[in-house]
Amino acid sequence: MSQRYGMSQRYGGISRIAYFSMEIALVNEIPTYAGGLGVLAGDTLRSAADLSLPMVGVTLASRAGYFRQKIDSLGRQIEMPQMWEPAQYCTPAPAKVAVQIERRTVWVGAWHYCVEGSLGAKVPVLLLDTDLPENTVEDREITYFLYGRDASYRLKQEIVLGVGGVRMLQALGFRIGKYHMNEGHSALLALELLNRHAYRQRDVRPGEPSYDLPVVRSQCIFTTHTPVEAGQDQFDYGMVERVADGEFMDWREVRKLAGDERLNMTRLALNLSDYVNGVAKRHAEVSQRMFPGYEVHAITNGVHPHTWTSEFMASVYDAYMPGWRHEPEQLVRIDQVPDIAVWDAHQNAKQKLLERVAELTGKTLDPSLPILGFARRMTAYKRPDLIFSDFGRLREIARRQPFHLIMAGKAHPNDENGKHLIERIHLHMRELAEVMSIVFLPGYDMRLALEMVSGVDVWLNTPLRPLEASGTSGMKAAFNGVPSLSVLDGWWLEGCIEGITGWAVGNPTVGDEGNDVQDLYGKLENVVLPRYYGDRAAWIAIMKGAIAKNAAVFNSHRMIRRYATEAYM
Numbered sequence: 001m002s003q004r005y006g007m008s009q010r011y012g013g014i015s016r017i018a019y020f021s022m023e024i025a026l027v028n029e030i031p032t033y034a035g036g037l038g039v040l041a042g043d044t045l046r047s048a049a050d051l052s053l054p055m056v057g058v059t060l061a062s063r064a065g066y067f068r069q070k071i072d073s074l075g076r077q078i079e080m081p082q083m084w085e086p087a088q089y090c091t092p093a094p095a096k097v098a099v100q101i102e103r104r105t106v107w108v109g110a111w112h113y114c115v116e117g118s119l120g121a122k123v124p125v126l127l128l129d130t131d132l133p134e135n136t137v138e139d140r141e142i143t144y145f146l147y148g149r150d151a152s153y154r155l156k157q158e159i160v161l162g163v164g165g166v167r168m169l170q171a172l173g174f175r176i177g178k179y180h181m182n183e184g185h186s187a188l189l190a191l192e193l194l195n196r197h198a199y200r201q202r203d204v205r206p207g208e209p210s211y212d213l214p215v216v217r218s219q220c221i222f223t224t225h226t227p228v229e230a231g232q233d234q235f236d237y238g239m240v241e242r243v244a245d246g247e248f249m250d251w252r253e254v255r256k257l258a259g260d261e262r263l264n265m266t267r268l269a270l271n272l273s274d275y276v277n278g279v280a281k282r283h284a285e286v287s288q289r290m291f292p293g294y295e296v297h298a299i300t301n302g303v304h305p306h307t308w309t310s311e312f313m314a315s316v317y318d319a320y321m322p323g324w325r326h327e328p329e330q331l332v333r334i335d336q337v338p339d340i341a342v343w344d345a346h347q348n349a350k351q352k353l354l355e356r357v358a359e360l361t362g363k364t365l366d367p368s369l370p371i372l373g374f375a376r377r378m379t380a381y382k383r384p385d386l387i388f389s390d391f392g393r394l395r396e397i398a399r400r401q402p403f404h405l406i407m408a409g410k411a412h413p414n415d416e417n418g419k420h421l422i423e424r425i426h427l428h429m430r431e432l433a434e435v436m437s438i439v440f441l442p443g444y445d446m447r448l449a450l451e452m453v454s455g456v457d458v459w460l461n462t463p464l465r466p467l468e469a470s471g472t473s474g475m476k477a478a479f480n481g482v483p484s485l486s487v488l489d490g491w492w493l494e495g496c497i498e499g500i501t502g503w504a505v506g507n508p509t510v511g512d513e514g515n516d517v518q519d520l521y522g523k524l525e526n527v528v529l530p531r532y533y534g535d536r537a538a539w540i541a542i543m544k545g546a547i548a549k550n551a552a553v554f555n556s557h558r559m560i561r562r563y564a565t566e567a568y569m
């Protein structure tokens, strides 16, 4: 079969790692991502391509994207579909596979997107698509809305991703050595592998497993991203048996692997993977406590070097450390770059951001003032409103040492709390208008993320511990010489060297985290702003500290090398 297909001839030879993710941020124009998980997946594939690691990505086409965000005059989020046309960026893959959903045959096609590395290696990505004429109108929409609709819709998507994805790889002639599940959404892939390794019925003695678990486990890697049980994908068995009937084996076996009460995708992935990891050291510890009996390793996330560096800073690095795109460790030599070159590159990025602010909001910000940036999913645990806890104190600080605040972020359409946070921020903007300029930029996406992390002066992050599994936007900021002012959680516990790479909010000791609000105000008032206003050379030293001691380490090249040697080999 593989002879017939052009693509499989090109990709069939070597054994690859299949990287499965519900969302992958390929380029900004392709809206198949919602946030950090998708950006991490995209950065993983970009680094694999740069380092010539044989991988293939598998995700959904998500034809209607996540959503396009608008904000009305009262600060209310308006959501609209963000349709995109796969044929514009991808080629159709020459295969079609079938999965069973609600006892119907649903056909799954795929689009082939190519991630090209800096040395020319190519990593293919398959975007699975059920929008085919042979499917019912309803089934054609299974691969439309990323994280949309209800639980049964999500389960159908996960059947397409996990089961359809494994079949598609096979139909296209890929040879797969390992299957990497980026979060639990794709865990049904492991059940599909189990089906392939079922013993013949007459060989199974009563009470013994009817599948070759060790073989499947030796092929699977699971990266967990969710430090709370409530955040994990779980489905009622009643619904699962109705939707997935005809697809899976013995439900008794499934219950043994995925939990008795509900089908828990995290459990399933844990039980069917030989290698399990969290995305930062602290997150791995928290996950280890959540999942006693499993060994949870830690591989701290990273971001892709040139995707997340402004054109201005990139040309400074190109001039002084020309190998940095392939080997970002070279950024440890940033001290050989004259201060003025780093400062000027940052001012250019700042100017570019301010032009974007003017375009999106009509507001003109003063480039001589320090700018704080905060952008991420608008959801309760990220606490985007923490900085507004004490208006009196905030006004006092801003009056003496003025600064701007630029914010952005989407709330999930079903997250009423998150949407309320966006409204409240807009209210605070008006209430504080006479002492400080605060702007909220609509439509947070990869482009806006790069403009913000490179154009602000300080990157702010104030999540509720220990819920920030890793966090990656602060790493992007570091690539642009922008230090973080952040709660000690996720990657920042490993990245923060006080006063050298940025500043900590709160206390690192578990159980004695201190008072985040007081500490945030204290650091701003007494350390960060005085340093910005008082001593340019000392400020640039911190910018360089972020580059040398954070960007050189917290990049996805380092991350993927660790996956290669510790998980894939």
Ligand SMILES: *Cc1c(COP(=O)(O)O)cnc(C)c1O
Pocket: 034, 035, 036, 037, 039, 375, 376, 377, 444, 445, 446, 449, 450, 470, 471, 472, 473, 474, 476
């Ligand atoms: C990097 C990125 C994120 C993740 O940022 P966190 O700091 O991990 O919350 C989310 N959305 C977009 C568009 C990004 O580029």
